[in-house]
Amino acid sequence: MVLLQRPHILLLLIDTHQFLQCWIAFGSANEEGQQQEEFSEELLVKPLPDHKLLAHFHFQSSAPPSTSNGCHHHLFPKAISQLVQKFRVKEMELSFTQGRWNYESWGGFDPISSSNAKPPGVELWAVFDVPQHHIDASWKNLTHTLSGLFCASINFLESTATYSTPEWSFPPASGNVRYGTLPCEAVCTENLTPWLKLLPCRDKAGIALLLDRPSLYRGFYHSQRLHLTSTESKQTLTVVLQPNSERAIEVHASEKHVQPSWSLSSIFGKQVSGRCVLAKSSSVYLLLDRGLVAELKFPNKENGKSAANGLTSENFWSNPSFELSVNPDRIFLEESSSHSKSLSILYMFQVEKYSESEPFDIGLMWKVPVAWLCQQTPLHASRFLMGSGNERGAIAISLKSTQFTEGFMSANSKDGSCELRVDVLQVVPWYVKVYFHSLRVFVDQQPRAVSDFIEKIHVSPSKDKMSPGVMEVVLKLPCRVNTAALTIEFDKGFLRIDEYPPDANQGFDIPSAIISFPNFHASMVFLEDDSLNRSPLLSKFQEKCPVMSYTEVLLVPLTTPDFSMPYNVITIKCTVFALYFGSLLNVLQRRVAEEERFLKAKAAKKTGRLPLLLSKLSAKLRGRRREPLHSPPSSSSFINSKLVLKVILVAGLAVGWQYFFS
């Protein structure tokens, strides 16, 4: 490309009669530009066994190590370069994920899944190029900046209780790394738009045109990633979508295993009208993975090596079992892999050739039903909670052999004692108080001594409200192991009332554990002619990255208080106090003697009627033998004489009445 362009430019310059000086400036700048900032866009499409489709967008910008102090940019996003400069980030990765990568059916042993399958929510790790005691400050500033840049609540990772410092078990970069996750962060277009803004063409041209928001977010899995080094920014977007062609549904009844046919326009609802003019390379790949290739029975599969040499052979893309709507520009065959018998095939389509009048759209039509399995991780990891109640529980990480990889596992063993190394990194928030002594290992469902299988363990206990608990374990399991499980018990802690999130009853997330297999490397090496013009995506595939998988996010219900409780407590307590004070004062004020006198007087006064009636009653009952009583009042008073008279009168009346009636 470069060689072709150069004469063209020269002609142009002569035409426009520029100054010589200008020409020099032009030439040199162009030269610099060529080796300076570069951008490439790629898309990889891969059919998945469960009738789904994986689309993996890979955008890569690179800049030379900053000469101008990172102030002047031509292609490389300014924001990213300033971020790297300001916080002195050596390496950083940020991912926004929605949905869970299905390791069983979508595979876990290929470069795509081991580096692009991410835990749900936000995951951020960063390595800084600053002295040890400045790292935490840099991390805080970085989280705030990223949170502003990507419209996400990454700033919650600022507090020391939310991020951890794995010592050696975090594969991307060990030592000095800060790692934090936000499992319940919702990911949506407002995170994608700023991410797209970092691309020179945004979604205005090139492959990114396909990023139609409704179709993307309808998918089963969506992970948007930004990986930075000081000179490079890799942006990938991995989506798993369901091709929904009508034909597939029709066929579905008769033939169950026919894969749905698809085309880019049917999945995304858009087509690629030409490349992004700023991209150095712009290509779309279709990957048929090893399992599928083995199933497809290419005509000259038997002499695989010769097929690799004769790439022009049309047999590779006109296959009895499927049909491609566009002829691929090139076909890559994987170099022999040690892990598998069959080799995967990569079809490359160059977008450069297409334009707005003739948009690019590949389609794949399946003719016969195919069923295959993706290559899986040596052990399938899952994690669950045990126990019930709000007091304590246990976390169990279970590893199940997938059988799939047994072949190369035995190949891996040098001598008789074949061992499988598994690294486990588990971060637990501080309110889940893990008892590390309660770690138990079950191998093939038998409880075994911890020291037999754990080669190395590093534990940093959690500090309340300060730091999360981190457990890093290296397990050495025998290759023939069927299942293995780690369990660890915990107590549920109490939070202060203001530390609960608004939706406290939903439960609290325990971030995914990272299970990695450092002895296994997922890499795909494709035969390429020119090593100079190598595609960034393919060179990424060639990198030996350890196989990694994330477990599920756990949801721990904690005891949540009634949030109106403090006020209830206050009111009840105050009422009790008020009662106490009231009665105390009453008692203090009381005049016992006076009250008695008062009562007596009252009784005497009231006698007026009641005792009289009583006496009347008794008189009536006993006949007239008894005299009406007039003991205290009649005897004493000279003021009450009226009363006494009244009493006597009434008594007399009563007597008369009695007498009269009897």
Place this chain on the structure above:
Amino acid sequence: MAEISEAQDSDSSKLLDSDSKAPQRPDSEPEFDPKLMRKSKPGLKRLFLTFSVLFSFLLGFPFLWKSVEIYRFPLPFREIDSLSTQLRSDTLLFPLHFHALFVGFDSDPDRLRRSILSEITKLTSQNPKCSDNYTLSVTVDLGSRCLRGPTSSPHSSSYQCGSVTAAAFVQNDDVAVDERLASVFGGKTKEYSVAVVKGGSERAVVGKYRHAWMVVGDGSDVGMAAVKVAEVLVKVFINGGREEGLIRNEFMPVGADGKIVLSFNLLNADPHDWVYDWDFEKIDDTLLTPMIEALGPVANISVESQVLYHTPKASFSYWNQKLESYVFSTKDLPFFVNSNEWHLDTSIAAGGRSKILQFAVYVPSAKECPLLLQLPNGEISKTNGFISPMWGGVIVWNPQGCLKDSEFKPSAKNIIPIQDLENMFEVFIGQFRQLFGFKSLNVYTNASGDWNLLPSERGLTEWELDVLSWQHTCFNLHSCATTLGSLSRLVQSLPRMIIKDEIGKQVKLSLEAAKLALSNASSGVYESSAASSSQARSLAEDAFFDPSIMSVSYYSFEHCFAVYSPFFLPVSMHVVLAALRELKRYKQEKAKYLAWKAKANTAT
């Protein structure tokens, strides 16, 4: 009421009580009325008990008040007020020294001085914000000897007689004259000199340093010259050549932390047609760095650049057959900047409160090329650009290819020719000057004639920098005073807002810096005055935007009331009512006792 009636009842019980006792009593006191009198002294025990409870509650209140009190650092409200009143009432005075030199005139320097001074006072509009305190010295150079005015500054007295002659002004090379005068007057002194030379073709020039000169015809009047001298002193040296004094103070595009980020953007409207790149590093070194260094005392400027693609403009343009180009008019300008697609971005490298000035070069797409800006009077703009105050500037640059409808076929990547780029950046520097309120023209036109302004290769001449520095100081001090004033008003209006020590410290430091700036300004130390004024402003802004002010941790009085009222309301009711009741009863009983005593006394 119940208690009172009860008390009466108890009295009546006493009455009964005394009734029963009455027969045993001697008949010495026949008038004894138990309803109104009592013989024993009323007891104090219960009264004392209830009141001790009440007082212990009252004593507890200050402790409670103290315990629910929130921390408020005592801010120096009075000092803040005094600063703002000081800035409002007696204006900031910058001492200036003017020197007028008349060569070839034979007049009395004192008379000249008086006439110039009267002209100056006529011209000086009463500026409410910042003003100056000038001294004027006049020298009349007669070649062999000098006539000096009675008041002369130390600088002007150092002027060597006869060093400026009319012969030096004969040549038409203004730059050379400027350099010559600079060596005569001493380019570094803080004195503004105007030389009036008789003889030669009429010319009036303002130099790059702090002086101006005019050549007048042989027969011209010295009075006219004095008017022009006064004019140049006031309108150019004091006001910076602007029409309306210092009105645009509030448009000083300097961030609160004294920083400016110049963000240059090259916008390729449609990269499918052509993609242009620029060699920014080179232009940065040659054109921008000198200007940035010159502006050092006023603002700390940093530069960054980026190239953006797919950035169409948001307004429409129309094909103009006569001009053979697309034209957009000034009324489209508000819509030209497409904030959806031009993701110019705030800079991460810049601190929180730096001012970012965006400068954009717009490369139109093939459909709208060449694109020209039509001024309201129908002419085509020479710079093809415009500014937006406090935001930045935009230039439309039409690539070579579309100007002539030739077979020019641009390749994928082009570089803007260095000549065009230089022109573009000269326009940008002009725009930058405009953003600071200076004119981008080289001529200052006035009622009494034109003054040529010599441009400096640094973008800003020395006298312009001086004006900027005063203006900056003045603006900073006023902004500091208003910020502190609003802070104190805010703090006083929210009595339950927590104010941390840091805020108090920042306010104090800011006040100190402001005072220092004021005293430095009045003693004529401009640089340190500018520095401490910007420090005062940034500290005031820091205090005002302190995150703890924004925090939710301030809790309202209602909250406090809601927590404590369930306890204090019922308890205080009990305590207060009991105390009242006891007091009332005690008074009653005491009155009875006194009544009896009086009776008894009269009886005996």
